[in-house]
Structures are given as C-alpha cells and as structure tokens.
Amino acid sequence: MKRMTQVCCLTLLATLWGAGFTGLTSQIAADDLFPASQRFANAKAEEVPDFQRHLVPLLGKLGCNGRACHGSFQGRGDFRLSLFGYDFKMDHDGLKERLDTDKPAESFALQKATLTEAHEGGKRMDVGSWEYNLFLRWIEGGALPRPEAPASLTRLEVTPSEILFRKSGEQQQLKCVAVWSDGVREDVTCLTRFISNDEVIADVTDQGLVTNSESGDTHIVAFYDTAVIPIPVIRPVSDQFGDNYPAVATRTPIDTHVVDKLRKLGVIPADLCDDAEFLRRVSLDLTGTLPTAAQVRAFLADTSPDKRQQKIDELLETPAYAAWWTTKLCDWTGCNDNQLNNVNPVARQSGSTDWYNWIESRVAKNVPYDELMEGIVVAQSRLPGESYREYCERQSDYYRKSDGNVAEQPGLIYYWGRQNFRTDEDRAIGFAYTFMGTRIQCAQCHKHPFDVWTKDDFDQFKEFFNPTRITFAAKGADQAEYNAILKELGADVKSKNGNDQRKAIAAAINDGKTIPFPELVVKSVKVNPNARNKDSKVKGKDTDRTPPKAEARLLGSTVVDMNAIADPRTALMDWLRHDEKQLFAKAFVNRAWANFFNRGIVEPTDDLSVANPPCNDGLMDYLSRGFVENKYDMKWVHREICNSDTYQRSWRPNTTNAGDERNFSRAVVRRLPAEVAYDALQLATLGDDRAATYLTDLKGRAVAIPGVGRNATQGPNYALTVFGRSLRESNCDCDRSSEASLLQVVFTRNDQDVLNLLNAREGWITQSLRGVSNGTTTSGNDAKGSAQRLEALKTAVELNERRVAKAEFKNDAKLLARAKSLLQESRDALEAYEKSLRPVVAAERSPATGSPSEFASKLVEEAFLRTVSRFPTDSERVASVTFLQEAKDQTVGLRDLMWSLINTKEFIVNH
Numbered sequence: 088m089k090r091m092t093q094v095c096c097l098t099l100l101a102t103l104w105g106a107g108f109t110g111l112t113s114q115i116a117a118d119d120l121f122p123a124s125q126r127f128a129n130a131k132a133e134e135v136p137d138f139q140r141h142l143v144p145l146l147g148k149l150g151c152n153g154r155a156c157h158g159s160f161q162g163r164g165d166f167r168l169s170l171f172g173y174d175f176k177m178d179h180d181g182l183k184e185r186l187d188t189d190k191p192a193e194s195f196a197l198q199k200a201t202l203t204e205a206h207e208g209g210k211r212m213d214v215g216s217w218e219y220n221l222f223l224r225w226i227e228g229g230a231l232p233r234p235e236a237p238a239s240l241t242r243l244e245v246t247p248s249e250i251l252f253r254k255s256g257e258q259q260q261l262k263c264v265a266v267w268s269d270g271v272r273e274d275v276t277c278l279t280r281f282i283s284n285d286e287v288i289a290d291v292t293d294q295g296l297v298t299n300s301e302s303g304d305t306h307i308v309a310f311y312d313t314a315v316i317p318i319p320v321i322r323p324v325s326d327q328f329g330d331n332y333p334a335v336a337t338r339t340p341i342d343t344h345v346v347d348k349l350r351k352l353g354v355i356p357a358d359l360c361d362d363a364e365f366l367r368r369v370s371l372d373l374t375g376t377l378p379t380a381a382q383v384r385a386f387l388a389d390t391s392p393d394k395r396q397q398k399i400d401e402l403l404e405t406p407a408y409a410a411w412w413t414t415k416l417c418d419w420t421g422c423n424d425n426q427l428n429n430v431n432p433v434a435r436q437s438g439s440t441d442w443y444n445w446i447e448s449r450v451a452k453n454v455p456y457d458e459l460m461e462g463i464v465v466a467q468s469r470l471p472g473e474s475y476r477e478y479c480e481r482q483s484d485y486y487r488k489s490d491g492n493v494a495e496q497p498g499l500i501y502y503w504g505r506q507n508f509r510t511d512e513d514r515a516i517g518f519a520y521t522f523m524g525t526r527i528q529c530a531q532c533h534k535h536p537f538d539v540w541t542k543d544d545f546d547q548f549k550e551f552f553n554p555t556r557i558t559f560a561a562k563g564a565d566q567a568e569y570n571a572i573l574k575e576l577g578a579d580v581k582s583k584n585g586n587d588q589r590k591a592i593a594a595a596i597n598d599g600k601t602i603p604f605p606e607l608v609v610k611s612v613k614v615n616p617n618a619r620n621k622d623s624k625v626k627g628k629d630t631d632r633t634p635p636k637a638e639a640r641l642l643g644s645t646v647v648d649m650n651a652i653a654d655p656r657t658a659l660m661d662w663l664r665h666d667e668k669q670l671f672a673k674a675f676v677n678r679a680w681a682n683f684f685n686r687g688i689v690e691p692t693d694d695l696s697v698a699n700p701p702c703n704d705g706l707m708d709y710l711s712r713g714f715v716e717n718k719y720d721m722k723w724v725h726r727e728i729c730n731s732d733t734y735q736r737s738w739r740p741n742t743t744n745a746g747d748e749r750n751f752s753r754a755v756v757r758r759l760p761a762e763v764a765y766d767a768l769q770l771a772t773l774g775d776d777r778a779a780t781y782l783t784d785l786k787g788r789a790v791a792i793p794g795v796g797r798n799a800t801q802g803p804n805y806a807l808t809v810f811g812r813s814l815r816e817s818n819c820d821c822d823r824s825s826e827a828s829l830l831q832v833v834f835t836r837n838d839q840d841v842l843n844l845l846n847a848r849e850g851w852i853t854q855s856l857r858g859v860s861n862g863t864t865t866s867g868n869d870a871k872g873s874a875q876r877l878e879a880l881k882t883a884v885e886l887n888e889r890r891v892a893k894a895e896f897k898n899d900a901k902l903l904a905r906a907k908s909l910l911q912e913s914r915d916a917l918e919a920y921e922k923s924l925r926p927v928v929a930a931e932r933s934p935a936t937g938s939p940s941e942f943a944s945k946l947v948e949e950a951f952l953r954t955v956s957r958f959p960t961d962s963e964r965v966a967s968v969t970f971l972q973e974a975k976d977q978t979v980g981l982r983d984l985m986w987s988l989i990n991t992k993e994f995i996v997n998h
C-alpha cells in the first residue's frame with residue numbers, strides 16, 4: 088500500500104512540476120521515495136522520471152557519458168554527451184534527435200542501448216529492465232528537459248558513514264538518499280556511481296555493495312548529481328583494536344587524533360626516537376641543515392627535560408629556517424627565471440632574486456601567512472596617489488642601493504608577470520594550485536570527475552583573472568610618461584631594436600638615473616552584458632582575449648558583481664580567508680605536514696578534492712582551524728607538529744605498523760630534498776669555523792638559491808637537478824621529485840664536485856690532519872696532488888704490466904726487454920712514493936694528540952657526527968679505526984672514510 092501511495096504522489100508531483108507549482112512539493116514528500124530500480128521494475132509504472140534526477144544519472148551509471156563513450160570530446164557515432172553529465176541542455180538536445188515520442192519503444196537511443204541496433208559500446212540494458220522502463224517512461228512522458236527553475240540537490244546522505252570490517256570477504260551495502268531543495272527525499276543508490284580509492288582493500292559494485300579483501304584503510308566514493316561523498320573503510324591489521332588497544336600516551340591534540348585512527352586500525356605507534364635522531368630530523372625539516380658535530384655533542388649532553396622544545400624554538404629563529412621555508416614558498420608560488428623574462432629591466436635574467444628576497448624578508452619576520460599571500464594576490468605596483476614617474480623613481484631607488492633588495496616593495500607583482508600566467512584559464516588554474524592546493528583544470532572542459540566543480544563553475548571563476556582587467560604591462564599604464572623617461576635616458580623611443588633600449592636602461596641605473604619599469608595594471612572595466620557578444624574577441628598583441636563579463640562566481644560560493652568592485656582580486660583574497668571549506672588554510676597545513684612526514688594528510692598535497700579526502704579528518708580540521716585561530720602563524724604549525732609525539736616517533740617499525748605509510752604511526756625514511764642534500768654534502772666536509780656559522784651565514788647555501796637556474800649544468804644547478812629540485816615549470820607540487828635515481832648514486836660516488844669537497848684546502852679533512860704528522864703533512868692542494876700522483880703511478884704500473892703481457896704474446900724479445908725495464912722503473916717509483924707518505928696514525932705525535940689509536944678514534948667519531956649525526960657503534964668504531972691505521976696515506980685514508988659515510992643510505996635520507 089505504501090508503494091502505491093508513493094507512485095500516486097510522484098504522478099501528482101510530475102504534474103505539479105509541469106504546471107509550475109514547485110512550492111507544494113515539500114508538503115508531499117514525507118518519506119524517502121523507493122529507489123528507481125523498484126519503482127520502474129514494472130513496465131506499467133505511471134511515474135514520469137525527471138531528466139536531471141533520474142535520466143542523466145542513469146546515463147552516467149551505464150557509462151554512456153564516460154570518457155570512453157559519448158562523453159569523450161569527439162563523441163561516438165556522431166552522438167556526444169557532456170562528460171559526466173554537466174551540461175543538461177547539450178545532453179537533452181543531443182538525445183532529442185534519437186527519440187521518437189510517437190513510438191517511444193522504437194527510439195534509436197533505446198535500440199542502441201539494448202543492442203537491437205548495432206552498438207559499438209555493446210549492450211547497456213535489457214529490454215524490460217528497470218533501466219529500460221525508466222528511459223522508456225521518460226520518453227512516453229514527453230522527454231521533458233530540465234525545468235527552467237529546477238530544485239537543487241541539498242545533500243546526499245550515505246549510510247553507513249563509515250565501514251568497519253573485521254575479516255576478508257565481509258560485505259556492507261551502502262544506501263544513498265538524495266535530499267532536494269524542494270523537500271523531496273529519494274533513495275538513489277541505484278543511480279549513484281561508486282568507486283574505490285584502493286581496490287586491494289575494498290571493492291564496490293555498481294549497486295554499492297562493498298566487499299573487503301585486505302586489512303588497512305581507504306575510501307569508497309559515491310557520485311550523484313553534484314554530490315561527491317567519501318565513505319571511510321577500515322579493517323584492523325591486528326587484533327589490538329578497539330577495547331583491546333593498549334594505553335598509548337597522547338600528549339598533544341595531534342597525538343590524540345592520530346592515535347584515535349590507529350586504534351581503529353589496530354596499529355601500535357613506534358616508540359619515541361632517541362635524541363640524536365630527533366636533532367638530525369628536526370634540523371633538516373625546519374632549517375634544511377644538518378646539525379654540526381658540536382651541536383650533536385651539546386644536545387646529547389644536555390639533561391634539560393624540555394630540551395627538544397627549546398631546540399625547536401631555537402631553530403625557528405635562525406636565518407636558515409627563513410631560507411628553507413622561503414624556498415618552499417617559492418616552489419608553491421612558481422618562482423622561475425625562465426618564466427620571468429623582462430619583469431625587471433635592471434636584472435632581466437634573474438627576477439627570481441627579487442621574488443625570493445621579497446618572501447624571505449617576510450618569513451624571517453614571521454609575517455602571518457594570509458598577509459604574506461595577500462601581498463601576492465592583491466599586489467599593486469603603484470602606491471595610493473603615486474604617479475607612474477614617482478613609481479619608477481621609487482623602484483629605481485631600490486636598485487641604487489648597494490644590496491639591490493626590493494623586499495621593501497609592498498606587493499610581489501612578479502607573480503602576475505610570469506609568461507605561463509597570461510591567460511585567464513592559466514591564472515585560474517595556477518591560483519587554485521598555489522593558494523587552495525586544488526586541481527580545477529579538469530573543469531576547464533567538463534565536469535570535474537573527482538570534485539563538485541562543473542565547467543560552468545570554472546568559466547565563472549576565471550572571470551576574476553581576465554587579462555582585460557589584470558595586465559602586466561611592460562611599458563606601464565602611462566605610455567607618454569614611459570616614452571618621456573626613455574628620451575631623458577637618450578634611448579630611441581621609436582627604435583624597433585629592443586636591445587638598444589635595454590642597454591640604455593642598464594647604463595642609466597648604474598649612473599643613478601631613473602629608469603622606466605613594467606607595472607601591474609588593474610582596470611575597473613564596466614560591462615554591459617546585454618550589449619556584448621559572448622563569442623567576440625578582443626585582439627591583443629600576445630593573445631586573443633575574451634572580453635570580461637559583468638559577473639563572476641567564486642568556486643562553490645557567491646556571485647560577485649564585477650562592475651561594483653575596483654579590483655576583483657580583493658574579492659578573491661576575502662574569499663580565501665573566509666570560505667567555509669578553508670582550502671586556503673588546509674593547503675598550507677597539508678604541505679607543511681608533508682615536509683615533516685613525507686606525505687600529506689591529503690596526498691597528493693595539491694589535490695584537495697572531495698574524492699581524495701584526508702586520511703585523518705580530525706587531524707586536518709584541528710590543524711587548519713588552529714592555523715586560522717592563531718592568525719595564520721606559520722611557526723605555530725611547525726611548533727605544534729614538531730612538539731608532538733607523532734613527529735618524534737622512531738622510524739623503527741613494530742609488527743603492527745611495518746606496512747603503515749599513511750597514518751603516521753612511525754617516521755618514514757625519506758630522501759633529503761635536493762637543496763638539503765647538496766648543503767649536507769658541503770656541511771659534512773666543511774672546516775669547523777665555517778660549519779659553526781652554517782645556520783646563520785647563508786652565503787653559498789643551496790637552500791638560499793633564489794630560483795631555478797637557466798643553465799642546469801653550471802655551479803650547484805646540476806646537482807640540484809639530479810636530486811630532483813622543483814623545476815617550478817607548472818603549478819603542480821610534483822615539479823619536485825624525491826625519487827632515487829642512478830644519477831644520484833653516480834654523483835655522490837664519483838662527481839668532481841664531491842671529490843673537490845673532500846679535498847678542499849679549508850675542509851675538515853685537511854684541517855684535521857694539519858700539523859699532526861712529523862714533517863710529511865699534506866694539506867689543501869698538496870693533499871689533492873699527492874692523491875693524484877699516487878693514482879698516476881699505480882696507473883703507470885698497470886700500463887707497463889699490459890705492455891709486458893703484449894710483448895710476451897707477440898714473442899718480441901726486444902719489445903719485451905723494453906717493457907720489463909719500464910715496468911721495473913714504474914714499480915720503483917711507486918714504492919718510493921708510497922714510502923714518502925707516512926701512515927695516518929704511525930707518525931710520532933705530541934702528547935696533545937694522544938696515542939695513534941686515540942687520535943684515529945677521535946677522527947672516526949667526528950666523521951660519524953658530521954655525516955650521520957650520531958656516535959659510531961662499537962663495531963663501526965673498531966672497523967673504521969682499523970681502516971685508518973692500515974691506510975698508507977693519511978689524507979686518502981680519512982677521505983675514503985668520509986666518502987664511504989656520505990655514500991651510505993643513512994646519510995642521504997632523513998629518518
């Protein structure tokens with residue numbers, strides 16, 4: 088009886104829709120409507136399906152509007168649907184041509200889907216099935232399109248909201264109820280698409296039946312209309328879950344959220360790491376810098392109960408912290424010299440230096456993250472009331488100073504001047520990556536497959552970035568004043584040779600004169616939407632520009648009247664701060680977390696899409712909310728993370744967490760980032776005096792290199808490229824790589840840069856051996872020369888041995904005699920040179936240096952502290968001391984020990 092009542096109600100509902108009485112529907116829907124699979128199981132169903140609520144989701148469920156079928160950009164069989172069903176008009180217009188409302192059963196669309204007519208896509212439904220009946224009934228009802236004022240989907244309720252499995256093969260049925268703004272609630276499980284984010288852990292059928300396979304955690308994602316709902320799926324990896332979970336201390340809120348998830352999984356977190364591991368880890372993560380041997384000794388000797396907290400605070404105040412996190416921010420914002428041609432007439436080939444200095448000065452002062460980013464989002468060239476000439480005078484004055492630092496500039500206009508940031512599409516995509524950690528480029532052409540954004544959302548959002556409104560003008564906004572300044576410099580304004588003008592400008596700034604600068608121009612363009620053809624184009628020198636529209640829509644948010652605001656970017660910045668999704672805060676928190684844990688709470692870190700949910704919702708919410716409440720204090724995020732037990736856990740696994748790399752139950756061993764790896768190689772081999780200043784004196788530091796060099800083979804650029812530095816070529820966080828490669832192995836083992844570091848005149852090896860031998864000390868170039876001489880003599884012996892063998896093979900007596908003579912001479916020379924080189928610990932030493940074995944032991948200890956930031960174990964000490972004592976050359980022996988240590992996995996990874 089209840090089912091008959093629902094059918095009658097639906098019939099009345101359809102009639103009221105047709106008559107326009109949508110206001111009465113909320114009084115009709117008191118219970119959830121049965122699923123369409125039941126309501127249309129009978130071919131005699133009276134209900135007329137709705138195009139948006141039923142037919143389009145059905146096409147998606149059957150795969151008709153997928154990439155491999157009619158949803159592709161080319162369509163199939165001269166028939167195209169919008170990908171994933173975002174364009175209702177396009178879909179309805181396309182279907183109309185394949186329908187016969189007079190003879191619905193003979194409709195071409197139905198005959199293709201049932202394989203009555205040949206269909207490349209195969210059979211999609213059976214005649215008489217509920218899918219067939221629904222489609223047929225819609226055609227019989229007049230094949231009505233989406234109403235002009237349709238109800239919107241309020242939410243999709245999926246139950247259960249979390250699935251907890253206990254054994255392999257266990258199943259759970261999902262139920263999806265669509266709640267519409269007109270009050271209708273309908274079970275749409277049969278019309279919902281489902282995917283599993285990890286089919287190894289849980290698989291899902293088309294009807295929402297979830298089956299468990301392996302232990303672990305993942306998500307099942309449900310898609311219906313505009314809703315994308317992830318459902319967590321968990322199966323414990325051990326029997327120590329729930330009430331059987333042991334007591335685990337949770338000192339901080341981070342620990343509470345992490346352990347709450349681990350308790351469901353039956354994963355026991357690792358013990359805390361020791362002090363040596365902590366110091367190395369936190370120094371690398373916060374400052375991109377290895378601790379020196381002296382710092383390790385001091386930290387291990389410190390008995391203060393809060394010494395870890397003190398060390399965190401100490402590192403956060405160092406210039407190295409500002410340098411490393413500036414490098415990270417430059418990665419995310421796209422600081423790349425190759426994209427910054429001609430943004431700065433003073434330094435046309437190195438705009439990244441200005442970019443880096445601008446950010447670094449603010450990170451060093453701990454300027455709140457939202458204020459720092461506001462200086463980029465709403466950057467202005469001119470100050471209020473400033474003329475173009477006054478702007479140029481102020482800019483010129485920055486470069487007349489000896490340091491050439493433009494960090495005093497209020498905003499970073501270079502962000503808007505990049506060559507890959509010219510069109511409104513590129514700007515919208517890049518903006519979402521940088522400030523929201525979100526990939527919206529899919530919505531540029533179709534409905535986003537893993538998020539709620541549609542093509543219409545993208546098209547309305549990109550209006551904020553229209554180049555007609557926001558332009559990076561190479562000659563400024565005042566052309567007359569620009570030309571006047573050029574004339575004052577003696578440059579030919581009309582010359583087509585840009586080099587002449589550039590030379591004149593470069594010479595003028597060196598003479599202390601004012602030169603013309605590019606500027607970011609933001610125009611308030613009044614638009615009459617009724618008088619503009621949407622397909623018209625504004626022709627520009629660089630690209631065709633689509634004229635601006637009167638309105639723009641913030642993603643998933645409000646419509647903004649573009650005629651009512653002077654600068655559309657102010658609306659963007661206000662939205663970033665106050666949008667309820669808080670993607671702005673989450674993007675920073677997630678990227679910061681990934682720096683400390685090798686992966687983000689959401690992974691990939693720049694894919695904060697609905698279908699890619701956090702592995703720990705509570706953790707993400709806590710940190711992002713705290714970040715906002717603490718006024719976007721970046722150091723608050725770092726302190727909160729580093730002071731947690733979660734961060735300070737050992738990398739050594741136990742039986743429950745050996746396979747865990749996504750729930751933070753232990754430290755994951757990870758390769759050092761490129762800049763950090765290169766600096767570590769330098770610091771390990773530096774003399775004590777320079778090493779002591781490495782946190783404060785950034786000269787020569789890789790973490791302080793402003794941009795991505797144009798020549799990847801010069802200076803440290805080759806090494807940084809080999810180790811996967813961010814190329815900053817696209818908007819993707821994947822521009823930085825942490826993958827191991829053969830080139831990295833070859834570099835640390837055999838590259839001349841590494842050998843030069845080991846043999847450096849002022850390096851630690853030379854410093855350690857200077858003055859300890861009885862007259863045969865080698866240092867600096869002498870040390871390098873002795874090693875090269877020794878290798879040359881050995882090579883000569885090998886060459887002459889081959890000559891002897893060749894002469895014997897040819898049975899040439901004369902040649903053999905000559906070869907034997909040369910061989911003996913080379914052997915004598917080698918023996919004599921080896922005797923001239925005193926063993927590293929065999930020489931007589933002064934009482935201050937101790938016995939030879941004590942001296943060797945101290946060298947070994949220092950070598951370990953410099954490279955792997957710990958004292959050697961007993962076995963390591965014995966083996967290393969023995970190696971040094973048996974070495975025939977004091978410099979080569981110590982160099983070989985250091986070479987061995989920097990080529991260990993322990994050195995090149997953070998653990």
